[in-house]
Amino acid sequence: MSVPQNLRYAKSHEWVRVEGDTAVVGITDHAQHELTDIVYVELPAVGDRVEAGKECAVVESVKAASDIYAPVSGDVVAINDELTSAPELVNQDPFGKGWMFKIKVSDPAEVNDMLSPSDYAHHIGA
């Protein structure tokens, strides 16, 4: 299972890549593998305020719907519209084209509180 070194991770299997004051958010390779074939993604709207640890998106596999939690607090400044027509990108490229949304981070300390790659790898038993 891939766990890129340049990202921070949530126990609930989201990843964050920091770009200046913005956090790009997606779900991990482990998560997409557990969820299996993803057929629908419901994203927050640009301008929504999200709170760390609260659900803010939904991914649906053939079998079930699963909540996605905001790893950090802030305002949603962009969403990946491509997932509307191609939700399978989350399975195919979870750390790249499968990104979900970008948050303008309100408290940078929240990013530092997230798991390091090695801690996340330990968390998933990798």
Add this chain to the structure above:
Amino acid sequence: MVSSGETLRRTPLYAAHVAAGAKLVPFGGWEMPVQYRGILEEHHSVRQRVGLFDISHMGEFIVTGSNRLNQLFTNDLRKLAVGQGHYTLLCNAAGGVVDDLIAYRIEADKFLLVVNASNIAKDRAWLEQQGVTVDDQSDRTAALALQGPLAKKFLENSAALPSFNIERESVFGCLCWVARTGYTGEDGFEILCASADAEELWNEFLEFGAEFGIMPCGLGARDTLRLEACLPLHGNDLTEQTTPLEAGLKRFVALDKGEFIGRTAMNEKGVARKLVAFKMAPGKCPPPRSHYLIRAGGRPVGEVTSGTQSPTLHCGIGLGYVETVSAEVGMPIEIEVRGKLFPATIEKKPLYKRGQ
């Protein structure tokens, strides 16, 4: 769901599933494969080629006494010649569905019943309570389902077996019951064998089928396949609170055969709601799920009982009970998903029919 303290039962193919990399989940008290390589791939392998399922969790009863049995089942056992089977239902006095099953006449007055895994104990108790002696063979019987347009290549001796017929046949040297049945909407067979022979048969089928692109298939694909074919699932689409007439299963209810349990009640109850099939509008709609509300004309008219994203039709599909006045084919409905409404249309059943 089964609580963590409860022991899940395993089929004789458990080790084979683990070796094949299956993802195992609890289902009806059993630890069963939900998928191997992926639900979508497995689904397409059955629609286009052939897939192999472990259905050993299902129950097998041998019963005798056609006169008494005919007072318990909705369909008319007298219509069956030896070697023939049919879909039938066990109902309670209120006309609700205790279970749905296939009954085969295997001797002049002997029947093989194949019942749902989660209902084995309940069905057995129900039948015994009605004075039927049940020879429950479930624990020593395994079952495989070979489904798809290429399934007939595997069982040349049974290639001419008519739909819903059953015969005793040697398969790769193992004595089996071979039935021309399935739960996918495709041609295929369900093969009942001794538990001790299950793993050998499983491996022989996979080896023989390699050149046809056979895939082992889990419960995930079984569910999407049966839902496209609009085959009901007991516990979701059929319950002890719904009648076969509401479920649109009238052709399996011999109302004219004489008295049977549930007949009076289901007739008196009538059909105030109907089990309908629906498709979500094209474009991006979330897949419907059981218990989602169905609305029409701005008010609630029913509830989804099964739903999924259809791998063949590329849209959300489902079954649900809808009040009869709103249940005509072609009528627009809305499915409420997380507080938002998404358009759908009531469709003719089945949503998928092979060869179309």
